[in-house]
Amino acid sequence: MSSIKWPKKRLKRIVRCKYGDSLSKENREKGDVNVYGSNGVVGSHNKSISFGKTIIIGRKGSSGSVHFSENSCFPIDTTFFVDKTTTKADIKYLFYLLGLLELDKMNSDSAVPGLNREHAYSKEVLSPSYTEQKIIAKYLDKTCASIDTIISIKQKQLELLEALKKSIIHKAVTQGLEDSVEMKDSGVEWLGKIPRHWKAVKLKRISKIQSGLTLGKQYSGNLVKRSYLRVANVQDGYLDLQDVSTISLPKKTAAGLELKKGDVLMTEGGDLDKLGRGFLWEGQIEKCLHQNHIFAIRPIKSKLMAAFLTLITTSSYGRIYFEATGKKTTNLASTNASKIKAFPIPLPSKKEQGEIVDFLNKKTTQIEKLKKNIIKQIETLELYRKSIVHECVTGKRRITDNDLKE
Incomplete structure (x- = not known):
């Protein structure tokens, strides 16, 4: 052809x-x-x-x-x-x-x-011609099916790696790193048993929860301009800072709404499976504020590591808590300050928290590296699939009888 x-x-x-x-x-x-x-x-x-x-x-x-x-x-x-x-x-x-x-x-x-x-x-x-179209379609069906099968296997590998990551995080933040440690009942329905030397502590006992900026207020006098985060900026697992809004308000008012490095950001509402998922603020924008639909949880540094809290919110336990206590509508769900304050935290010592964070950072980095490699493989396969289709429908690839054989 x-x-x-x-x-x-x-x-x-x-x-x-x-x-x-x-x-x-x-x-x-x-x-x-x-x-x-x-x-x-x-x-x-x-x-x-x-x-x-x-x-x-x-x-x-x-x-x-x-x-x-x-x-x-x-x-x-x-x-x-x-x-x-x-x-x-x-x-x-x-x-x-x-x-x-x-x-x-x-x-x-x-x-x-x-x-x-x-x-x-x-x-x-x-x-x-119609006859040529039939031959091309038959060849592409066969070839693309083979490529799609490989892509499906790769996507399954991604799912298994993500499930493994969640399992590792959940076990580490609820049971620690030692398999032989003695356990006790946490007294929390969704948490189950925790190491005997840990405590189950409500989040409000080991952190401060800062409410955010209420839009629509009119300010006068000497005002300062500040950036502020909206719900749209806090995504699942990352911050989208491409479009950050600003507001002018009194300097004293702004000071009480500023995010501090180490705050854990949590949105009030959204998709049910993302509800209550925390993101660690690292001071990406100086003197940045946050809207009132975003909670800023500020851990008491002597009791709770921000990175450890973030991991708990992404664990299966964290997901179960917020999905069970969240207010649900048809497509969305929401939580509130009271539910967040009542969130029971499985709490080891600061030293052990640090060990768990270091362990999980290493493990999740390894898993994400594997996932990144697989994603690249999928992208390569998709490009290969597209190139074959292009060659066939533009006549650049001549299809022979051997190509159509099983």
């Missing part, structure tokens, strides 16, 4: 993209038909609106994302879809072709990203 023999055509001469239909969760009936949104499968229903193999393209939200269904399905109104009624091309070949067109960059709505169908139609692509 050679691309020289393939004519060029505008995409609109090859395919017509149909609008998905409205189908709220409340109106879905029990069934085995997949319902697709712009991100992929979002549920099921008892009837379809497509016929046979279907390509689903994100129209709003994750606009330009391309998904494939082997069977008839129900694409909702945030999508376009393509089936045998809207093209004469081989559906699977077309799926591979559309995946290379960078449709996600054809947004027409800056507020709510939306795929401009006319922009997509204007794309010029090579158009092999």
Whole structure:
């Protein structure tokens, strides 16, 4: 096969993209038909609106994302879809072709990203014969399946490493580093047994919890300008300081709201699995304040290490406590100062806390290094997959009978 023999055509001469239909969760009936949104499968229903193999393209939200269904399905109104009624091309070949067109960059709505169908139609692509399309699709199905299997194995390795890291952290911060130590009942439902020489102490006994800045107040007189952290700045496992807001207020007021190096930041609300997860503030911004939806926990240095507290909040025990005590809504959850103050801390001596922190820093660094290597391998495989698809749909790779053999 050679691309020289393939004519060029505008995409609109090859395919017509149909609008998905409205189908709220409340109106879905029990069934085995997949319902697709712009991100992929979002549920099921008892009837379809497509016929046979279907390509689903994100129209709003994750606009330009391309998904494939082997069977008839129900694409909702945030999508376009393509089936045998809207093209004469081989559906699977077309799926591979559309995946290379960078449709996600054809947004027409800056507020709510939306795929401009006319922009997509204007794309010029090579158009092999239907027979050639079938051969290409068959080869790519076989080749991409092999690559996807390897990627799946790599992703499973990442999951196992993350589970191992959580297990190591949980054991260390709740049971210590010595396997032979004598244990006792902590008296805390979610904590279980702790080493006999440890204590279970409420967080309010070994720290100060500082409330934050309430927005909307009007200040006058001599004011100073200060940066302040919003909930959006405190992410899962890291701080996003690309967009930090500022406020002008009296110097005395600002002084009572300043973060100090060693504070542990904790958000009031968010996703349930991230609720109560602490992040150690290391003074990244001088004289920085924090909004009142972020708690700043300031450990009493003689009793509690900030790094040890951070590890406890990320442990399975910390997750169980905040998930059990948090106030839950449909998609979000929240905690409050009282729940945080009542958080029972398994407390060894400062010396032992330091040993646990050093041990966990070493172990988690090793695990993160392994994860980083695997992520690079996955990225390489994904690039390889994309390059093979590109070579095939542009005719740069000649597919032989041997390529199609099992």
